[in-house]
Amino acid sequence: MKKRNLSDNFMKLFIILSSIITLGTMIWILIYVISNGIAHVSWEFLTEFQEGQIEGGIFPYIISTLYIIFITILIATPIGIFSAIYLVEYAKPGKIVRIIRFATESLAGIPSIVFGLFGLIFFVTMLGFRWSMLSGALTLSIMVLPTVVRTTEESLKAVPNIYREGSLGLGASKLRTIRKVILPSALPGILTAVILSIGRIIGETAAVFLTAGTAKALPKSIMDGGRTLSVHMYYLAKEGISMDKAYATATVLILVVIVINFIANKLASRLNKKNS
């Protein structure tokens, strides 16, 4: 009995130690970066910009990021949602569904640098979009597709079957049932998919800098190149020209991610409440 308690306590110690490492690392990163960076995040930092200057504010990089988020979501969301609808509402188990699932899983596993290489030869070079917001967004659309499909799938599956049967039983067609009954109750889940995708787009570097370029410029159209916040962050860290700006940019990125996670959590808990 005593021996058993000893090994039990030993394992418990390891479990708690591991949890402390996990939680501690996260708190360390957040506090270290934010405490060093927050003082340098000012209104000027967010809104000012001098052409070709790395020392100035991050305004153009915020705009580039927004451009790419907007176009990517515009492309990836409908395709991802339609795809999830097909998989959950129409597809019968079989070979084709297995292949679609395997393709989706594989897509999720491909490293972002490989997406970058692909975007570079396909969108930038072959289709002639050059280093532009469009090339970057198209590349990222493929990259976030698995996130949208899987999250939407989960929320569609969470819609109780009674809803479907009720609607179909009342004489509504399948499409009408999907549009009027299933999609509305899956909406928080779909929004979560969009939010998670936005998080991935903001955090992405390797795939973007090969397709949207690294220009220190304000993009004026979707055919212009530019660097996103993360790409800018990479150069700040790598070149080490201005540590203050690096800390400040990292702080902005972290704060944005915190806000995104907060929204995603709120949506998820709303979805859970709705369907339970």
Add this chain to the structure above:
Amino acid sequence: MERVDNSNISQASLNMKKSKSTVLWEKFVEKIFFISACMAIISIATITIFIFAKGGPAMLEIGIFNFMFGTTELGGKVYLWQPGADIYHIITMILSSIYITLGAIIIGVPIGILTAVFIAEIAPKWLVKIMKPAVELLAGIPSVVYGFFGLIIIVPMIYEAYGRQLKGGGNSMLAAIIILSIMILPTIINISIAAIKAVPIEYKEGSLAMGATHIQTIFKVMIPAAKSGIFAAVILGIGRAIGETMAVILVAGNSIKFPTSISDSVRPMTAHIALEMSYASPGLHENSLFATGIVLFVFIMLLNIALNFITHKVGE
């Protein structure tokens, strides 16, 4: 539904008419859904074709074995990568990728699984409410921020720990391993939690009823029962570690040489592609980077197939 007609017959014919165009429309929309679902297949096929079309010929020109495992000896010196002299060998990058991934797995997997055990089984509810969003946040932090953190904290720490003797100034395999182990934690934790939660409650109750302690039940019953899910978590973690680029570039040092110790500066495949791509001249140099992409791609696809195999086994 919209209109109620007095005559049954006309109602029926109205339904017929409506249903004909509706059926057509429904079929059409179903096709659109189907095509959307196929986009994943189309994408992965296109990516595969283009990467292989661009990198494949270069790989054949250099020689697949020579490219992946060879070295060039000239005048008693070993050359690994000299685009100017058309010398392309990626053996050191392959080894570096494998080493840092292994290192990250050795550190990250036990910590991740034990944290998952804590969240799924031991932690009180209020703590779970803190830990779960924390893990999600850890997953959401951009990789460049991890790289930056590694560069300003981990790298100087390693430099000090080695008595300021390192040529790379602390940029090393060890730094990459530490950063990657942190980065794979969320993947390992989240999937392990799901796997542990999926173990039927009867297993747990049965074990507890037999007089086993909670900890014994966790390690002797629940984790073995959840092993395929945990295995899937490890494979996804490997995928994340081997594919990580920006965080690694910032801390690994990026020297092209055979890694001999964890304090060595290393350049994994991903970092190699990203670093050289910005100045590679079109031709064999650029194509050899796509060839490096092929090697990376094949690694990942093998992992995906392994993962697919495991998850299917679980389903059965």
